[in-house]
Amino acid sequence: MTPELEDLFSFLRFPSVSTDSRHAQDVRACAEWLLAKLTAMGLTTELHETPKHPVVVARNPQVPGRHTVLVYGHYDVQPVDPLNLWTSDPFQPEIREGRIWARGATDNKGQMMAHVLGVEKTLREHGELPVNLIFLFEGEEEIGSPNLASFLLHHCDELRCDVIAISDTGMVAPGVPTLGYGLRGITCCEAILRGPKGDLHSGLFGGAVANPAAAMARLVASLHALDGRVAIDGFYDHVRPLEDWERHMWSHVPGVSDADYLQVTGSPGLFGEPGYSSAERLWARPSAEVNGIGGGYQGEGSKTVIPAEAFVKLSFRLVPDQTPKDIMEKVKNHLEWHCPPGVQIEIRPGHDGKPYLTDPNSKYGLAAQAALRAAFDAEPVLIREGGSIPIVQTFRDILGADTLLLGLALADAQIHAPNENFPVVNFEAGIRLNQALLAELAK
Ligand code: BES
Ligand code: ZN
Numbered sequence: 001m002t003p004e005l006e007d008l009f010s011f012l013r014f015p016s017v018s019t020d021s022r023h024a025q026d027v028r029a030c031a032e033w034l035l036a037k038l039t040a041m042g043l044t045t046e047l048h049e050t051p052k053h054p055v056v057v058a059r060n061p062q063v064p065g066r067h068t069v070l071v072y073g074h075y076d077v078q079p080v081d082p083l084n085l086w087t088s089d090p091f092q093p094e095i096r097e098g099r100i101w102a103r104g105a106t107d108n109k110g111q112m113m114a115h116v117l118g119v120e121k122t123l124r125e126h127g128e129l130p131v132n133l134i135f136l137f138e139g140e141e142e143i144g145s146p147n148l149a150s151f152l153l154h155h156c157d158e159l160r161c162d163v164i165a166i167s168d169t170g171m172v173a174p175g176v177p178t179l180g181y182g183l184r185g186i187t188c189c190e191a192i193l194r195g196p197k198g199d200l201h202s203g204l205f206g207g208a209v210a211n212p213a214a215a216m217a218r219l220v221a222s223l224h225a226l227d228g229r230v231a232i233d234g235f236y237d238h239v240r241p242l243e244d245w246e247r248h249m250w251s252h253v254p255g256v257s258d259a260d261y262l263q264v265t266g267s268p269g270l271f272g273e274p275g276y277s278s279a280e281r282l283w284a285r286p287s288a289e290v291n292g293i294g295g296g297y298q299g300e301g302s303k304t305v306i307p308a309e310a311f312v313k314l315s316f317r318l319v320p321d322q323t324p325k326d327i328m329e330k331v332k333n334h335l336e337w338h339c340p341p342g343v344q345i346e347i348r349p350g351h352d353g354k355p356y357l358t359d360p361n362s363k364y365g366l367a368a369q370a371a372l373r374a375a376f377d378a379e380p381v382l383i384r385e386g387g388s389i390p391i392v393q394t395f396r397d398i399l400g401a402d403t404l405l406l407g408l409a410l411a412d413a414q415i416h417a418p419n420e421n422f423p424v425v426n427f428e429a430g431i432r433l434n435q436a437l438l439a440e441l442a443k
Contacts, residue, residue, distance in 0.1 A: 004431065005100075005424070007037065008113045011075070012093040012102040018053055018076035018143050027053045027139050030075050034137060041120050043135070048155075050147035053139030057155075060123075060133050068132040069441050070161040070401065071434075072391070073112030073168060074141030077104035078416045085418035098424055105422035107415035111167035111408045112137065114427055118434025130442030134161060138391075141168075144351030145391045152398040161401050163364040165437060166392070167430060169385045169407030173255030174423065177372035180405030181360035182283065182384030183392055185318035187328050188291075188350030191335055192311045193219070193343040200306040209306060210342025213295040216310040219345075222338040223288050223314075228272045230288045232334040238321045240357075242276075242284045246384075250279050253381045255411065264411045282386035286327075287317045315350075317386065324352035353390020358402045367440040368404040374440075375433035406433060 001009070014030035017023040031047060031054045038058040039045045048055040053076060062068070080090040080103050088094045093102035100110060115135075122129055136159065138148050152159060171178040195212040196205070225231045250256070256279040258270055272281040281287070295310025297303035316327055332347050339345040359365060360382040372380040385405065392403045408426045409415060 004113075004117050004427070005095075007117060008100065008110060008427065009093045011037075011109050011113055012100070012104055013091055014075075015080075015091045016076050016104070016139060017079050018140050020079060024053070027076060031056050031137075031139055034075055037116065038135065041116075041123060043119075048151065050140070050151060052147060055139070055148070055151055056135070056137040057158075058135040060129050062132040066130070066132045067163070067441050068134065068161040069438065070134040070136055070159065070164045070395075070399075071115050072136045072138075072164060072166045072395075072403075073115065074108045074138050075112065076139040076142050077107070077109070078142050080418070082418060087419055090418075090420070095424065099421040100424060100427065101419060101421045103420050105420050106409045106413040107420065108141070108168045110422035110427055111430055114408070114430025115165075115167060115434045118431045119438070121431060122435050122438060129438055131438050132161075133438070134159060141389070141391070144353065145394075146351065148391050149394050149398065152394065156398055159399055161399060163441065164392075164395050164399075164401050164403040165368070165406060166389065166403055167406045167408050167433070168389055169387065169405045170383075170409045170411065171407045171426070172253055172381055172383060172411075174410060174425075175376060175378060176254055177376040177378055177380040178407050179360055179365065179368050179372060179380050179382050180385045180407050181365065181382060182320075182357040183355060183405070184283075184286070184384075184386055184388050185322065185324060185353050185355035185393070186315055186388040186390065187318065187324035187331070187352035188313070188315040189328065189331060190311060190313050190348045190350065191216075191219070192309055192346045192348070193295075193339070194309045194346070195343045196306065196308055199308050202304040202306045205306055206304075210340065211306050212310040212343050213307050215340040215343045216293065216295060216312055218340050219335060219338055220290055220293065220312055222334070223290075227274050229274070230286065232288070232330050234330050235286065235288075235327070238323070238326070239286060240320045242280060246284070247280065249382060250283070251277070253279065253383060256383075260411075279383075283384035284319055286319050286322060289315050289317070291315055317388065318355045320355050320357045322355065324354060328352070351390075353388050354393040356389075356393040356396070356403070357384070362402065364402065364404060364441065367443065368406060368437065371433055371436035371440045372406065374436040375429050404437075406437065408433075
């Protein structure tokens with residue numbers, strides 16, 4: 001195994017699951033390993049405590065007059081459940097069929113480590129970097145970066161930069177270099193419907209008492225019209241229409257046809273807003289999703305019960321110029337207004353993040369395209385992303401810098417799911433990409 005893969009494997013062995021407090025020590029150990037790696041490369045490093053998981057910062061000697069590039073990544077990962085669906089241990093990385101299999105292999109340890117090792121290689125080859133570099137790595141991305149904005153506010157002078165680079169997004173097809181210039185925002189909430197003071201016998205009371213689970217089904221169904229549009233009043237009010245050049249450009253992007261989405265998801269059918277292709281729906285239109293729903297008997301066989309309560313976890317993906325605050329207001333109004341009679345509703349707002357959009361052909365965007373072209377020896381495609389990295393708009397708000405999204409995540413990487421994987425060739429390309437990017441940005 002190459003020393004680069006050895007490093008990635010060591011990094012992947014930490015179960016740095018940020019959402020699970022039982023893994024808090026593992027998250028910290030992962031941060032400390034990373035810090036040691038960056039220190040050994042000759043960078044000046046800092047580990048910053050936050051109320052939860054540490055932030056790791058590293059820099060080369062900053063030379064006046066050079067461009068300053070901030071590379072962001074996250075060393076935390078999603079939980080692994082359901083564990084029984086993994087072919088190999090999520091924290092014992094393995095290479096099979098040219099891919100690295102482990103939780104975090106793509107999201108985000110593999111992509112992030114490619115940047116670190118690209119820098120290490122450049123330092124080995126040239127003794128220095130052509131830019132002022134700031135590495136900023138956090139351990140809370142997968143839980144909505146609750147402490148990073150305040151970290152940025154406290155350290156904004158030391159983190160001043162000309163541009164930010166992140167590899168934590170998608171690549172439309174193997175070998176097709178992909179520059180992201182937009183991300184959807186997000187706002188989440190949970191709704192709980194409460195009925196009787198305890199579970200009831202459904203024969204003794206069924207037909208006379210409102211059933212919270214049935215009420216929840218009606219409430220959830222009210223979120224969409226039958227044609228696929230989101231049926232919340234005013235939901236689309238501030239949506240910026242797609243530009244003709246984007247629709248035209250995206251219609252030529254490989255790997256994102258309706259047939260591709262059917263194939264990669266294994267879903268028997270697609271569903272969404274009429275009048276848009278799947279790529280347009282994902283990248284430039286907002287959506288409403290049910291992330292979890294429950295209530296009542298979940299065990300084997302039947303149990304004749306009216307549950308005392310039911311819950312749903314909802315998230316809404318947002319596009320410019322929607323704001324999380326405005327949409328959550330509208331969601332609340334909708335849920336309260338459509339709540340069926342006979343139950344009480346409680347709405348608990350969750351985390352959120354703003355959408356992001358930039359110009360892929362800005363001077364830095366063009367540098368990123370050149371780096372992608374050099375690393376992959378192919379013409380880059382320009383896309384927006386359906387996923388969210390809320391800190392990207394916060395970077396713009398606080399540091400005043402735009403972000404280049406140099407995605408290496410394939411559609412079948414199974415991020416957040418069992419059997420997450422990352423092709424070895426993407427890892428190697430990521431190392432070349434970092435080297436080419438710093439060279440291009442130095443020009
Ligand atoms: N790396 C993903 C986001 C992503 C993946 C964007 C692929 C585009 C393509 C990131 O780690 C992630 O999962 N973000 C969360 C954000 C949320 C927890 C606030 C998401 O999008 O659900
Ligand atoms: Zn993720």
